Amino acid sequence: MISCDSDFDLSNINTDITVGGSIAAPIGATDTLTLSRLIDLTDNLKVDENGAYALTSNGSTVLDIDRIDHVQIKDLSTTPEYFNFSVPSIPGTLPTLDLTTPMSVTMAINAVQDMPNEVERITSLSVSPVVTTVHLKLSAPGLGKITGAGVKNFVMDFPDMLQFGAGIEGMDYETNRVTINKNFDSEGNLSVALPIVGMRQLPDIKNHKMTVNERVVCSGTFVGVANGVTAADLSGMQLTFVYDVPDFQVEDIHGTVDADVVIKPETVNMGDLPDLVTDESTSLNLNTICLKLDVSNPVGVPFGADLTLRALDKNGRYINETVTTHIEVNAGTTEPVVTKLLLTNSDKMTEPGYTKVFVPNLAKLVNKIPSEVEINADVNVDKTKEHHIILGKTYHSSVEYVAYMPFDFGAGSHIIYRDGVDGLADDIKDFSDKVKNLNLEIDADIYSTVPFDVAVSITPRDVEGNDLSDVIEYTKTVNVSPGAEGQAAQKRTITLKEKEEGAIGRLDKIDIDVEGNTSDAVTVLKPTQYVLVGLKARLPQGVTIKN
Numbered sequence: 001m002i003s004c005d006s007d008f009d010l011s012n013i014n015t016d017i018t019v020g021g022s023i024a025a026p027i028g029a030t031d032t033l034t035l036s037r038l039i040d041l042t043d044n045l046k047v048d049e050n051g052a053y054a055l056t057s058n059g060s061t062v063l064d065i066d067r068i069d070h071v072q073i074k075d076l077s078t079t080p081e082y083f084n085f086s087v088p089s090i091p092g093t094l095p096t097l098d099l100t101t102p103m104s105v106t107m108a109i110n111a112v113q114d115m116p117n118e119v120e121r122i123t124s125l126s127v128s129p130v131v132t133t134v135h136l137k138l139s140a141p142g143l144g145k146i147t148g149a150g151v152k153n154f155v156m157d158f159p160d161m162l163q164f165g166a167g168i169e170g171m172d173y174e175t176n177r178v179t180i181n182k183n184f185d186s187e188g189n190l191s192v193a194l195p196i197v198g199m200r201q202l203p204d205i206k207n208h209k210m211t212v213n214e215r216v217v218c219s220g221t222f223v224g225v226a227n228g229v230t231a232a233d234l235s236g237m238q239l240t241f242v243y244d245v246p247d248f249q250v251e252d253i254h255g256t257v258d259a260d261v262v263i264k265p266e267t268v269n270m271g272d273l274p275d276l277v278t279d280e281s282t283s284l285n286l287n288t289i290c291l292k293l294d295v296s297n298p299v300g301v302p303f304g305a306d307l308t309l310r311a312l313d314k315n316g317r318y319i320n321e322t323v324t325t326h327i328e329v330n331a332g333t334t335e336p337v338v339t340k341l342l343l344t345n346s347d348k349m350t351e352p353g354y355t356k357v358f359v360p361n362l363a364k365l366v367n368k369i370p371s372e373v374e375i376n377a378d379v380n381v382d383k384t385k386e387h388h389i390i391l392g393k394t395y396h397s398s399v400e401y402v403a404y405m406p407f408d409f410g411a412g413s414h415i416i417y418r419d420g421v422d423g424l425a426d427d428i429k430d431f432s433d434k435v436k437n438l439n440l441e442i443d444a445d446i447y448s449t450v451p452f453d454v455a456v457s458i459t460p461r462d463v464e465g466n467d468l469s470d471v472i473e474y475t476k477t478v479n480v481s482p483g484a485e486g487q488a489a490q491k492r493t494i495t496l497k498e499k500e501e502g503a504i505g506r507l508d509k510i511d512i513d514v515e516g517n518t519s520d521a522v523t524v525l526k527p528t529q530y531v532l533v534g535l536k537a538r539l540p541q542g543v544t545i546k547n
Helices: 362-366 424-436
Strands: 017-019 024-025 031-034 045-047 053-065 071-073 081-084 092-097 103-114 119-139 145-158 162-164 177-183 189-200 210-229 238-244 248-250 250-257 262-263 266-269 290-297 305-313 318-329 337-344 355-358 370-382 388-390 397-404 415-419 439-448 452-462 477-480 492-498 508-516 529-538 544-545
Touching: 017 262, 031 362, 053 266, 053 290, 071 103, 071 119, 081 103, 103 238, 119 145, 119 248, 177 189, 210 238, 266 397, 290 318, 305 362, 318 337, 318 362, 424 529, 439 452, 452 492, 452 529, 477 492, 508 529
Parallel strands: 337 355
Antiparallel strands: 017 544, 024 529, 031 529, 045 053, 053 262, 053 397, 071 248, 081 238, 092 210, 103 210, 119 189, 119 238, 119 250, 145 177, 145 210, 162 189, 250 388, 266 370, 290 337, 290 397, 305 318, 305 370, 415 508, 439 492, 439 529, 452 477, 452 508
16 A cells, blocks of 8 residues: 555555445354254164154063863763563463563653853853763563563663764664664673763853753663573563763853953053154154054953053153054964054054054144053953864964054144254354454254244254343244245244344344144154254444454
């Protein structure tokens, strides 16, 4: 710099440069609040095949069926019945006498059976073959003089209650009648074994007792020849009939039992969840909640269960709405049968191999994401269907469950998450060192690709964390429209100005609260979605740069 005046003192010239207009420069770190940064994945919180967050949990609980005592069948043998022969008067000794005689007799089966308290009805029962026996006894003083003694076409008509085993000679299994053609031995005995393998069409059970009143009607012909007999030899000639049934124990029954089926209460632990979903301000309306149940039933007793589901927070307090629903579980066979059920609030959700149980209010259970879900089951045996159970045995089985909740939100969901930008004091000091007459403003430019309405609130703080809201003027909250897939919504800006001189110079941190409210029917959260907050310092009236 030169002067035309040789007496002018150049050292007195002010070399500061003044620049008019508005000048801005970035400060702090431009903060991209991606959901992947805010939501840490865990064993329970994962990203599904669609790239969306999904909360899952699985486990099992115990299904117990108490032992029902064996049924004891006893006293089914008949009391003896007798057939007395009418013998003609015999003068002296007869060389031969034809004793062929038609005969008939009815035997009674009368017994009262005690039943276990749980057994309400028996339609049929199965046993390992129990050998029942028909005994006929011929008696006469001159028994040794009778030859060819036997029965011919002797028909025994048994009650339908008895189920005989296969392979009995002369048995008509359609009518339950057996025809016997057989001779007595030298002692006058005739026996026929008739194994039974079960019983059916049994009487009703009243007051835990089953009363049996049945008849065995018998008819046929006695054949035989007496040789060299006198009247005394045939005096009191008689046939005795007995149907002998040994007492036996039953293990396998069909009918109705009041089985004590217990599904033990279970608590589903949702694992360690991020604050974003457990914050007390968060309120979710999930479009899709699924609870898959695999109920293994080891016995032939179908049952229903009234399920009660309750949510608990991390402090063990009940939260949200209690949800109830009913499930039906199929009977087992000779092997356990697994009933696969899908409980869901989604009319579109299906799972191959699972029967869908629609629970419209299931989302209310997780309106606020719980730390645990408590499941209780009140089991009721279905007595409208026939049961099949092995007695004398305690059963243990399981109920496997999988809870699945994709972060697919419906209208009315409310989410809040928090972050911040710090270390601003150093950047602001750089300005104050170079710029005089500081009239600094801070702009926070906000963009969002999160697919719901976002309300962004900020709080300015100093290096000690003190709130500077009283000395800095700014709009506390701005609303940002939903962003599209991979595309941010229109920029919104919050400007911070001094209300008290030097306040901006004290600024070191800005807390950012993001609240989301869904209005669309379907809103899916993905790790790649973000809220972008860009900070810049601005001098709206220009600057004077110091020498």
